[in-house]
Amino acid sequence: MKDQIILAGKASGVAVLLALASCTSSQTPQTQDTQVTTQQQQAVETNPLLQEWTGPYGGVPAFDKMNLADLKPAMEKAMALNLAEIEKIANNTQPATFENTIEEMERAGKELNRVFTYYGIWSSNVSTPEFRTIQQEMAPKISEFNSKISQNEKLFQRIKVVYDNAQKNPLPADQQRVVELVYKGFEMEGANLSPEQKQRYAAINKELSTLYTKFSNNILADEEKYVVYFTKDQLSGLPESFVKAAAKAAADRGKEGQYAVTNTRSSMDQFLTYSDERALREKVWKNYYSRADNNDENDNKQNIVDILKLRRERVQLMGYDNYAQWRLQDRMAKTPEAAMDLMMAVWPSAIARAKEEVADMQQLANKTSKTKITIEPWDYRYYAEKVRQQKYDLNSDEVKQYLELGNLTQAIFFTAGELFNFNFTPVPEGSVPVFHEDVKVWEVTDKTTGDHIGLWYLDPFARQGKRSGAWATTYRAHTTFDGKKTVLSSNNSNFVKPAPGEPVLVSWDDAETFFHEFGHALHFLASNVKYPTLNSGVRDYTEFQSQLLERWLSTDKVINQFLKHYKTGEPMPKELVAKIEKASTFNQGFATTEFLASALMDMHFHLADPNNLDPDKFEKETLSKLGMPKEIVMRHRSPHFGHVFSGEGYATGYYGYLWADVLTSDASEAFAEAPGGFYDAEVAARLVKYLFAPRNSMDPADAYRQFRGRDAKIDALMRDRGFPVPGQQGKK
Structure with missing residues (x-):
């Protein structure tokens, strides 16, 4: 999941303010444009968060130059720059066309997208109290910024002309899809409201933006505030790997000689699964499930x-x-x-x-x-x-001995190679800036041609200032609009960081989540669209691709090659695999x-x-x-x-996760029924062609029918979970 305000500037570059405070009514449009360009160009040249990405791989974010003092001015300048672009589109005196309206909107907002990449890192990966102060201040400004685009009457009327013309005389398929998505987006954001209604609509969005920021920061505050410490005589039942990690977590918080359960899902889940200390389990459980519900300043x-x-x-x-x-x-x-x-x-x-x-x-x-x-x-x-x-x-702990993070990383690379023909190679340390020492980077290339596709960043470990859970994001999406842009994708996890020299052993559920989030990254990397807007997603559909990728964790090729005992290197025994399969619906x-x-x-x-x-x-x-x-x-x-x-x-x-699960179970049976199983070349080709590469350039329901030859049915989902299949109760 990403915050909505972060995504707003990334889909098509159309998030802008309506007017510049520095402009006066006596200035002509041409004078305004010239003055803005001169002033803002100086800001771009001096603020590292605004500058065009340079270096290898088509340019990369300057994560090594992130200075919080630059953030607020960079955001304000980027919004102003984007404003000038949109105002120019809205005030074009030529009749509205796809080229001079929609394409120009797609082209706008490059500086803003760059700034929001850094903003997203501060928000999700390296948050601090100082950042949260800026976040609270900027949230309503960003909301005003977005409202003044969606409520720009001149802009919307130009979009409507292009949309109406396209309904009479359809454009090429990808252009038609962009027009429809842009028009619908403006319509859903109140573009057809009266002036008075638009004013209230914008005010509501501004209030909501502040509330969303408060809500998120209250959760993070309770995750950082409530930590359960325990002592050596309370270790009964806990796996050795967790004990070592808990000791490190306590030491990092100044509690040397004790052990800590942090208030994150990965830490809580392991402790509740294994600890024999029932009273401590209750305390850990209550800490976790009462986050932001403690009738204090962080209550939501x-x-x-x-x-x-x-x-x-x-x-x-x-x-x-x-x-x-x-x-x-x-x-x-x-x-x-x-x-x-x-x-x-x-x-x-x-x-x-x-x-x-x-x-x-x-x-x-x-x-x-x-x-x-x-x-x-x-x-x-x-x-x-x-x-x-x-x-x-x-025994879940026995299973964990075969789920070492480094091997799992190689397993997801292998899967990507088999299905997508991708190759992952570590980039030399120091050649690509990162925002934390834990982050590692790989180059993604085509296995056959060697062509560069993009980079993949991995930020695997939990730490203070990083929000809990697991997620994927993209710093730059693939497009061929205005020249080919390669992908910068990332995965973010919250595995408990081990003691120095110790392996990172994860649960089967966490391994599935690792594959899941990598599925999102593959969706970014496999993109084959022209226009930025077509990289947007339909929420109850984009979870499908990632949930589908989970299925490869339990395939024979992955198990035999990568699920190896972290000490002996022996592959997971067939007997243990059989037990996992037998217990799959448990x-x-x-x-x-x-x-x-x-x-x-x-x-x-x-x-x-x-x-x-x-x-x-x-x-x-x-x-x-x-x-x-x-x-x-x-x-x-x-x-x-x-x-x-x-x-x-x-x-x-x-609910979209369940909707996606229906598609996932149904699509999995397409692989299971194929001659080559989950590595069947023909089904894999359809998978990439119809379910990954198009992103949002096709209607999701149509795309799925192209892949499967029919609509998905709920039957496969019920079979997967060991539940009765509707209409088949009592049948043998």
């Missing part, structure tokens, strides 16, 4: 209410009943009803399976626990692991329920009346009505649901 409950009220008011200005109707119109689901139907088709099977899992765990706890306990949420992972060992003789009740609970709450929040809403009460009551098992909590509880409330990218769109 009121922010949720304010965000929901403003979102509803804004879409009602355009005639929609609720935010979900507005948001989903350009997604694959199209309507909130369709998204809810999909989720509710899976939900009953998920909670039924979860109840079976709890029963198994309770039975085991009754036999093994020294004191009588009832399974609580902080027990779920712990006893699930015990049941896994009992039912399948599968704990699907938990996994599906915790995800779906978040997705359903996302939708329910945006369909409800936000007036007099108590977020905690609403969350509890809604989940109770849905039959949520008390032993499971939402994957992202509302006060720290950053996907939904720290921006708008996933708002009413968190």
